[in-house]
Amino acid sequence: xxxxxxxxxxxxxxxxxxxxxxxxxxxxxxxxxxxxxxxxxxxxxxxxxxxxxxxxxxxxxxxxxxxxxxxxxxxxxxxxxxxxxxxxxxxxxxxxxxxxxxxxxxxxxxxxxxxxxxxxxxxxxxxxxxxxxxxxxxxxxx
Numbered sequence: 001x002x003x004x005x006x007x008x009x010x011x012x013x014x015x016x017x018x019x020x021x022x023x024x025x026x027x028x029x030x031x032x033x034x035x036x037x038x039x040x041x042x043x044x045x046x047x048x049x050x051x052x053x054x055x056x057x058x059x060x061x062x063x064x065x066x067x068x069x070x071x072x073x074x075x076x077x078x079x080x081x082x083x084x085x086x087x088x089x090x091x092x093x094x095x096x097x098x099x100x101x102x103x104x105x106x107x108x109x110x111x112x113x114x115x116x117x118x119x120x121x122x123x124x125x126x127x128x129x130x131x132x133x134x135x136x137x138x139x140x141x142x
Contacts, residue, residue, distance in 0.1 A: 011052035
């Protein structure tokens, strides 16, 4: 599904930009939507992108706790910015969105890590999201 792939990549870019700007993800999402309406060169923000960004925002505190708890030997603020935002997005989609198969969520996050991050990042992202997949039934609580 190329549309979902594109939506996921845009959601990642919004989370990344929010992290870099120190702004809430909802603010950056609104900026992207406004730019898409006023600049014909900007593609529209899809419903799925909005769903991913807003879903992450809704569960951000729990997602941060999960990443901090299970990322052995990594403090979240010391992770590469790309990795932490891929993990944020992947964790939300894996744990709270049941319509996408777990393997697809993990594979997409790994592919984005290969495209945008370090050589070690794909295995790190794969390992942590794989752990969340195994623990999924218990992660929504808390």
